[in-house]
Amino acid sequence: MPSPLDERLRARYAELSPQERRVADFILDHYDDLISYNSAELARLSGASKPTVSRLFKRLGYSGYKALRDELRALRQSGVPLVDARTLADGDTLPARHYQQELANLNRCLAGLDAARLGEAAAALATAGQVLIVGQRNAYPVALHLRQQLIQARGRVRLAPQPGQTLAEELVDLTPDDVVVVVAFRRRPRLIAPLLKSLKQRQVPVLLLCEPEARALTSLARWPFPVPLDSLSAFDSYAAAMSLASLLANAVLHQSLAAGRRRIHDITGLYDDLDELEKPSP
Numbered sequence: 001m002p003s004p005l006d007e008r009l010r011a012r013y014a015e016l017s018p019q020e021r022r023v024a025d026f027i028l029d030h031y032d033d034l035i036s037y038n039s040a041e042l043a044r045l046s047g048a049s050k051p052t053v054s055r056l057f058k059r060l061g062y063s064g065y066k067a068l069r070d071e072l073r074a075l076r077q078s079g080v081p082l083v084d085a086r087t088l089a090d091g092d093t094l095p096a097r098h099y100q101q102e103l104a105n106l107n108r109c110l111a112g113l114d115a116a117r118l119g120e121a122a123a124a125l126a127t128a129g130q131v132l133i134v135g136q137r138n139a140y141p142v143a144l145h146l147r148q149q150l151i152q153a154r155g156r157v158r159l160a161p162q163p164g165q166t167l168a169e170e171l172v173d174l175t176p177d178d179v180v181v182v183v184a185f186r187r188r189p190r191l192i193a194p195l196l197k198s199l200k201q202r203q204v205p206v207l208l209l210c211e212p213e214a215r216a217l218t219s220l221a222r223w224p225f226p227v228p229l230d231s232l233s234a235f236d237s238y239a240a241a242m243s244l245a246s247l248l249a250n251a252v253l254h255q256s257l258a259a260g261r262r263r264i265h266d267i268t269g270l271y272d273d274l275d276e277l278e279k280p281s282p
Contacts, residue, residue: 005068009024020056022048023053105230117225118225121222131181133150138236142241171198178205181207182196200221205223207221207222209241209245227240
């Protein structure tokens with residue numbers, strides 16, 4: 001794999017002309033912002049000419065500045081946090097832009113949702129012998145939230161792996177009558193693909209939540225649900241993923257509404273018996 005731009009610059013810095021060093025210094029000081037600049041802006045901001053910028057990137061092994069931006073976009077799509085430093089337009093605000101991006105993610109997620117697939121997945125989750133939810137790294141909060149919602153609608157819902165533990169012990173007893181929910185977003189652990197392949201080979205049905213670009217994984221799941229993670233800047237957004245988790249849990253509850261209501265009633269009674277939750281103000 002080629003060295004990242006900053007490593008290439010440092011390795012060849014002594015060979016650069018004074019004008020190229022000016023561009024290099026600007027890049028090293030604003031590395032996370034490069035994805036938001038074009039070559040003309042980079043030349044203007046660094047105080048160099050466009051030919052100088054072009055020569056520098058060719059010297060570093062790029063066909064041009066566009067090739068570098070493509071490389072940075074690929075890194076961003078893989079989950080590497082890269083800052084988008086574009087300034088706000090007149091009258092725009094950061095919260096307003098954030099709202100628009102979140103709304104776009106939610107619209108894209110729900111507009112592309114197959115209602116029949118959702119219903120089939122919800123029915124399977126409601127009737128499975130057990131439900132195992134797997135989520136690690138940035139997928140863990142979504143997996144934990146989904147488990148907390150599902151456990152109120154039905155029993156035998158587990159989260160794996162437990163802290164400091166491995167997965168094999170959690171998987172060994174699974175059968176085709178169970179369902180595994182795999183929440184796996186970009187920069188996921190290496191074990192996700194082998195896990196999905198193993199479950200498919202053992203005919204254990206899988207519901208998968210992942211980003212839309214993870215096409216290599218979706219074919220390994222019975223019910224894949226792509227979730228957009230786009231954000232304004234460096235860090236992915238999981239608002240649409242949380243919304244989808246809520247939708248799934250509610251759909252499961254409505255599959256067995258009478259039994260689910262009894263379970264929720266019993267859980268509420270235990271809250272009171274154990275005095276676990278703060279009482280609402282009168």
